[in-house]
Amino acid sequence: MSYLADVKSVERLNRLLEACRNNLYTFDEDLIRRAFQFSWNAHVKGKPRASGEPFFSHPYEVALVVAKEIPLDDISVASALLHDVVEDTGYDLKAIRTEFGNEIAEIVDGVTKISGAVESHEITRAENYRKMLLSMARDVRVILIKFADRLHNMRTLAFLAPDKQQRIARETLEIYAPLAHRFGLAKVKWEFEDLAFKHINSTDYEYISRKLNAKRREREGYIRKFIQPIKKRLEEAEYEFEITGRPKHIYSIYNKMVKRNKPIEEIYDLFAVRVILDTADKNDCFSAYGIVSEIYTPVPERFKDYISVPKQNGYQSIHTTVVGPEGKMVEVQIRTRQMDEVAERGVAAHWKYKEDVKASDRKLDEWLSWVREILEQPAVSGAEDAAKSFLEGFKLDLYQDEIYVFTPKGDLQVLPRGSTPVDFAFEIHSQVGTHCVGAKVNGRIVPLNTRLNSGDQIEIITSSSQNVNPDWEKFVVSRKAKAHIRRWINDETRKKAAEGEEAWAKRLKKHKLTLSEDDFTKLVRDLKYDNPQKFFVAVAEEEVEPDRIIARLTQQRSVKESAESTKPAHTFVEIARKASEGIVVDGSRSDWKVSYAKCCNPIPGDEIVGFVTTGEGIKIHRKNCSNLARMAGAARERIVDASWPGESSGLFVAGVSVSGMDRPGILTELTHSISSYQNTNIRSVSAEVRDAVFESQIIIYVKDKNHLDHLIDKLKKIVGVTRVDRMQGQNA
Ligand code: MN
16 A cells, blocks of 8 residues: 655645544544545546546545534544445455445445435435435445535536536435435535525525625624624623624525515525523523523514424524614524534534443444434424425334335335335336346346345336246235235136136046035045145146046946945845745745845845745745744744755855955955865955955855855965955844
8 A cells, every 4th residue: 555645645634633633522543544545545546526636535525524514433434535435446345344344344335325326316206215315324324424425516516517417406405405404414404405506596596695795794794783782791691602693594595585475685584693602501591591682672472492392303592583773683593502513513413412421332322323313203393294204214214124226217116125126016017017027137137036225226127928927926025016926826726727627527527427516525635635726726737637536536436336236245145145046935946926034134055934924925034033933933834945946056155255454466366266266156256445454245156164164264364364254144
């Protein structure tokens, strides 16, 4: 790093250090020196200012304004020196962070971003710009440096092109002046207003200032005459004080002329006399007021006590208007030195009077909370609406929950913090959001889930073939975008579901399958879909194949049906009886109408007898049927011999029920096992699987009980089989 070679630079550094010494509570001289040196080196090769001065004169003057007019701490003075380094020189933020640490780097970054955002756009809605400005400044010192920066730029505005002058002047009047007022920086506010007014309405500005100058001698003479007796009395009362008479600033005189619709000659309060008491006791102000009102008659309705009730920006003073010599009205302001400092320098002056604070961090914290306190108080008077909306905006920004971004045309949009280009797109128009395919932020293509920052300029790329991507729902934050995406998804889902439902119905029809509502509900649940709509969407999106589901349903159904039709014993009985092809009564096939008694339910193989009924032909009972015994007791003659015809062929029908754990091929193994044993004939097989357990009923022809028992033993040995029973007719 080269050291300062020229005399001018050394002089400048000394002047800045002096200003710090005079105005700051404490400061790190080495830090100021290093920042000065760094800034000087960084800017030395840069373009000169429009004024022809080397560029370094700008950050230097800004630092001087901070030190003298908005004195807070050494960090803000150093940051002011460095505020244009990132924007205008080859050094980046990293270099500043390495050299000066995080705090200064953050402040410089904030100032740089504001310059990029605010100053490159036309103002359309001033209050949003003010909000944006604040939302970009996490550290209040960023705003203070912006004030100083703007003040120096306004002081040198004459060197810029006329259109630029107009734009900057308007911006100053609409954004910076009200903001300075909110921070209690009266002097800065006045200077903003007068400098801006001078460029916006130079005719009226020149007229008023000419008039003020023409009457200056006259006015100064009058002020001297007015002050004289007050001065005398205050000295007699042994007050330490300062008394001055100064003209009001030009913009405020202009506003009075407009508001009261009067020429400048008829505006009486062109100047105010100010009494500043070097005292810590605010009651001295009321005593001084008493003295003034003994000399000149006060106008009662113009008395204002801002000491007991300070203005919302912290301003304290007594205002009174009295009738002076020649019957002229004169405004007198009475306040203590501390009140005057706060009035002139705003909140920055406040901590200076807090004696118990030592560490600069604590000072800053206290100061910030004081700023917050002021700003969170409800607006009281004056431009209520503007102040109120600003106040609300400021509160929001303090909690940093909004961002302010630009359209390509420079229109400002307010979005919730965390917003993405998709949120922005839906904010512009639902169609822009719906067809959004990409986005450029500050000229660079970015992913659609990129988080936007205050001051970003966003361009949305759309395509008519693109539609809402349901994934967007995961990252958007604005209510508008969320609602649109949700609605779109719902509509799509409905459309998809309708499509799927139609496809499903077609497949069902093709397979000639009908499903009851209960069956369908069960199916959807079995397939693990939350609701029918989701199932239909899955069908539409071909996540499931209806044909496969239908095939399974059909299979299940036939198994169920056959299981139903082969209810053990019942079916067996029927099959067995049918297989027996008629009953032999009294040794021969008879033409008797034969039916089976329900009480004992005889099956082939049982010893049976016939019982002649009245009108129902012959009922077949088991020989040992207790019911029959009771009935026959009265009418033995009605019992006839009966037998199964199959017995004569040497084979009879038997039923076997087999159950076990289901596994592929088990049924084949069962049937094979049966038919391979002594060529046993199988008449029918049915099976049902429930929860991996299978149950099967097999009807076979056996020679005798021995044959059946062996077969049962054989079946029991098959892997997976847990139970084999002979089916009994009585079970029906
Ligand atoms: Mn600057």
